[in-house]
Amino acid sequence: MIASPPLGDDVAPKRSVVVYKKNQKLRGVLSHLYQEETCTLAQLAETLYTSVPSITGVVEELVESGWVRTTGTATGNNGRRPVLFSLNPNGHYVIVLDSSTHDTCFMLVNPLRQVVFRRCVDTHLENNAQFVAFLLSFVQESIEEAAVNKDDIIGLGLAIPGLIDARRGINLTYPNLSAPNEPLTTCLEEQLGFPVYLINDSKATALGENRFGGGQGKKHALSINIDWGVGLGIILNGEVFQGASGFAGELGHIQVDPEGELCYCGKVGCLDTITSASSLVRRVQRAVQEGCMSKLAVYQNDVSQITINHVIEAAYAGDSFAIDMLHDTGYQLGKGLSVAINLFNPEIIIVDGVLAQASTFIINPIEQAITKYCLSGFRNDLTVEATQLNGAAKWLGTHAYVMENLFASI
């Protein structure tokens, strides 16, 4: 007698344990290759706690499916030289879309994190459905222009500012991007035909720094993204921390100056009103207009020409007014950061965004403020650094976010 046959596809397949373990290994190999770029079978076996023959089978399968390829043999060590494996740069492309309040960039990135196509336009993030329509046509045009097979695109990551509920795929700061109760992600997925992931720009930056930048390998890190606003990205236990709804890390509306400006959020002296690059420029412009002593006084007739880069350049040229202004901003920022440090006790803080170029002019006052406002125990294991990724942290982080989510869904 034969056991009752499976009742077709309507019964949950109850994935067998062996399939589960196989997928776990596939995931592990892909993740490790993505992070380490190139690897030997022995290394993979060790990190995944399995035997070499077992890993060999998994990798062979991945080579056949086009995910992995060999890249010659290692050199230098004793003994027989191992074959090196890496992800295959041909195919499995991910689109990184970076929409900020001043422009929108499309990047086609291969599994080796190389940008194979890039296209930027001035169209900036707006809180309406037309913007999403623009985004869609922009993506579709760009795909055509890049002359890439659409089937080779495995996902899209959209990095935008705002409060983002990553799981539900909606942006609460820009709620009109999609219809109410319809996630922005499903809206895009339906049109594009591949999975779409939403990530907050500062969180993407933090992830990029943690995976490929200065914070590499650190368990607990903070990254502050000083641009038109100031955004905090949090890495805890080596993962970007989202919180229950994806909103974790709202530092911008912490009060640092009880006698400061009124913020659009209704409170007074929020960090955002003081330490963003835009508010720094505004204060510089006002001071120049009022006739302060500075090299920047050449713009006194038209202070609106002064940009953040002018301020940074002036500081590097020794202009004490510019240095003082940067110092003030850094100090207030450090004061606000102290709150986050007291709560998160990170190992490293990485400064990103336009102000990162001011390096020591902004890092030193941050460190001074931390020294003053944090207990000494917190400072001992803490370093503050400017990014060394030259603005690549955000798209690198977005790519990592998409890839890691795709791997996790195997």
Add this chain to the structure above:
Amino acid sequence: MIASPPLGDDVAPKRSVVVYKKNQKLRGVLSHLYQEETCTLAQLAETLYTSVPSITGVVEELVESGWVRTTGTATGNNGRRPVLFSLNPNGHYVIVLDSSTHDTCFMLVNPLRQVVFRRCVDTHLENNAQFVAFLLSFVQESIEEAAVNKDDIIGLGLAIPGLIDARRGINLTYPNLSAPNEPLTTCLEEQLGFPVYLINDSKATALGENRFGGGQGKKHALSINIDWGVGLGIILNGEVFQGASGFAGELGHIQVDPEGELCYCGKVGCLDTITSASSLVRRVQRAVQEGCMSKLAVYQNDVSQITINHVIEAAYAGDSFAIDMLHDTGYQLGKGLSVAINLFNPEIIIVDGVLAQASTFIINPIEQAITKYCLSGFRNDLTVEATQLNGAAKWLGTHAYVMENLFASI
């Protein structure tokens, strides 16, 4: 020909993969049984992603070693009734030591989290080596009095306030407990002969709530412990969050009232100065002395008799002065908590400590402040609750911390 024999114990044994996987299963079974109390083989197999025969072998081994025992069969469900397994309450005891600034408690706890022996003394935490000497003799006396075989004790967890570097085993707030550069834990371990773990009292409370209290199963939770000070415990991804050095969660010195009292830390208007139970009592006493309208005025001749319980009782009796005082405290606390909520975006906040007994009198103003000081997105998925563990959260959390660390070291 025979392969060269192992070179004795001086060569690293290079734990084989199969041993690693076996230990992983042992760990998994013990952790799951500890958390769920009682389990069937099928449940264990499912949660650990293995087959039933495989788990059967692991459990049999644990039964033989005395860790696990059967507790009859399940009832109610369809089909053949499965044998139930649980941890064996005899043996594998853990000592929970709870040293606060007013007393010290010794508890002997079995793997089913039952207190088999308990002893408390008034001796309170002091920052000197004599206190450690007292602790040692107190523990040793208590073990004798409990009439338990010392070999059946597998570890000790010490819950104390202060900045605790859990990995290094030192308390930075009370640095004189052990000699400089000598961890307090190794000092105790040498004398006692079993592993000792140090944990901050508020972190222990948070862990207890997350494992066995209201926050059960929540991924991201905060617990505030309002006692003589105010302590924050953080649960992230279901684990107690320590930060890089173990100091994460220092909320007490966040400024909530720029015109408030001077704190011992040097800043003004720290949360600690406003919302701790002791400062509440102090303010009540002052107001009563100055002749406020309240049932508590009966103590006007000797305000030092007023305790926190009197204030809470008065509130329950409808005394509007007491209600207002609790309201103020809760509101300020909620204001301070808002900072943590903006950064951690938790699902639940649990109020512990003596003030938890004031339930709605303290919960409502906390919620009001959160509504005012947090963006709406943060509030929607957030609940605020008083503990339902009646003060057991701290020792339960300490026990869980020890057990989970011991399991992890298998």
Add this chain to the structure above:
DNA sequence: GCACTTTTGAAAAAATTTTATAAACTTTGG
């Protein structure tokens, strides 16, 4: 009593690890 569930344990099947050996390369010693 019969149909249906679920657990349990033994045997068969499959997968994985370990062991052994060959291959590829570096270093050392004559």
Add this chain to the structure above:
DNA sequence: CCAAAGTTTATAAAATTTTTTCAAAAGTGC
């Protein structure tokens, strides 16, 4: 400079472990 010794990787075969399958046992409900 070449051969021998020592390393390390790759792969095939053996040993072991683990999973799957199957049938029996122990229940519920109609």
